[in-house]
Amino acid sequence: MAVEQRPPRRRVSQADVAKAAGVSPTIVSSVINNKSYGSIRIGDLTRQRVLDAVRELGYVPDPVARRMTGHTNRLIGVFTYESVFPMRAHSFYHEFLVGIEQAAEEADHDLLLVTGSRRERQPSLYARGSNGLRLADGGLLFGSAENTDEVVRLTKEGFPFVVVGERNYPGIEASYAAADYRRGTAALVHRAHELGHRRIAFAQSYDDPVPGRLAGFLQAKADLAMSADDAPVLDLRTADPWAEPEVQGVRAARAIVNSGATCVLLQGGFWLDEFWAEASRLGVSLPHDLSIILLRSEERSVDGWPVTELDIPRNEMGREAVRILLQLIDDPTLGPLRRRLPCGVREGATLMSGPRQVPAST
Amino acid sequence: MAVEQRPPRRRVSQADVAKAAGVSPTIVSSVINNKSYGSIRIGDLTRQRVLDAVRELGYVPDPVARRMTGHTNRLIGVFTYESVFPMRAHSFYHEFLVGIEQAAEEADHDLLLVTGSRRERQPSLYARGSNGLRLADGGLLFGSAENTDEVVRLTKEGFPFVVVGERNYPGIEASYAAADYRRGTAALVHRAHELGHRRIAFAQSYDDPVPGRLAGFLQAKADLAMSADDAPVLDLRTADPWAEPEVQGVRAARAIVNSGATCVLLQGGFWLDEFWAEASRLGVSLPHDLSIILLRSEERSVDGWPVTELDIPRNEMGREAVRILLQLIDDPTLGPLRRRLPCGVREGATLMSGPRQVPAST
DNA sequence: CTGAAAGCGCTTACAG
């Protein structure tokens, strides 16, 4: 029994059902949605007639039309600046998306993926003129240096969206699900302290769009009553933080070794290899003489040592972003919803015990 | 300058623009779409007035409304039976999706991801009652044993879709982008023959929903004028092809070794480890005495030997499926569009030279 | 060259 392919045939619409059941579209709609508009009440027989007609005709409401009349689509938009399915398996986005998909599925929502075209100089959610997520009930954005404009426009449009990760947008109160860098960093300082480190440095290598890492360091410093000398903040910032790893690594190594720290927290690890080499050249044996903690989640290794890192809860951030978004969609008057999720530690091998306590002289 | 959040404020619509420009909606629409309806022609001044109003009001057409009037959304639906973003990075779908995303992006389309809920016993595209891809202009499906019903319904609906991979649906002529198992398998037989193998077996371990592998084997057998003895098809099928790898592996090893083949093409490799062990027990040293070719793409190793496999062009299949789908969307009257893409060989270490030619006796 | 009007397929106050 071959199924004929009838390409442009008209779908069966609500009107068809109404006619077949001998009722008005109102009734059909109200039966379908199990909703009593105003004083509406449907007789059992009528309801049955409608349901029968629906089944017989194979009627299915058109989601586009529903959306037009203000209903939602159970659709969550996700905008990424690079391809979502990258060649390399472990992309930046993948872990987030695992969480996003899980939470979306739990809430019985589908995903609309919009990728900023790489053909554009500046990938944008508005590359095609209009908000590419508009078809979805709301959107998820990744916090990035380049997306301020989109965030402003989305906000103006009143489109519900949540930023995955934290970022401050001038004049905008965006909802987000972020990592709690502050607590995570503070915890690592405490841990280093417990391991016997008494001089712990923070290597600031770029202007952080979010203040959590440094703030956490400073808070731990205060908690532990460390002096400015014992918990120095080393300013390693350069005009272009991504330029010349050799130069930057060497500079960093000198500054950090000079500081006399036995443990350093790195805000960024771009020049980690070069740093490592230079430190060795300076006679500092890593990680024995100097423990390294990277305040990022990159699964880095250097010279064969897996680096001890902050573990950013990507999966949970994705899930939480979805949950927040669903709340926002449900009630658009809700203020910005923000959540910071606890970081873990990716146990590496570059955080070792501090130097043996030298008995205080005199 | 804080941007106020005005949540449920009305978007500026075409009508607003029309009013502002002092023209009718028709004109606005025709300017926006750069289209002359019937005899329509817009004066340069009028056009300019409209464009000015558009810019001033920040007007952007509502994609949902456009869709309602029969327009497309530049949206490709993808239905998968499991989560698209799996925990393990290299999932079955990932490679396909890389290709799909690339081709979609090249064509400036977005992706709608619909995942068959794992909570259902039987994941279905129609789990929510209606075709979950309906919002998209067309859909991509993965060929699977379980999706016959969906394919039938999609066809009845006249919804444009393409199957990734090949499968025969009773009574349905579906479009697909598939792997050319036939040519791929035949080529491998030829290669084995060139390597000196004179007895090459085909191990049939399950009922293949597509006949390419066996057909390719038989074709090569004919091309090479091999006898039934020199190119035996070993029937290893069991009631449940996924049950008891120990039993199946042992059975397979015996049958294959008994056949006297020096090279075997495996339709499936479920019990490969057990097969390997039993063959060794039988005194056959693998892969020296018996070359193994797996007619699947699984990046398998056995006993430390990377298995020589057919390389299924997943990426290219994904890309091609998108291209076909776009054609179908463009012209729904097109017959089923089908493409089989060439397989490569994943070079392993289990296909070795055949036995040294024994000079013919007499 | 331009506008009034119908239509896409729904939802939903409102009036019986």
Added chain:
DNA sequence: CTGAAAGCGCTTACAG
């Protein structure tokens, strides 16, 4: 209990 009608924001024959 039920229906006629307006509206969502567009497109598009059709008539000026």
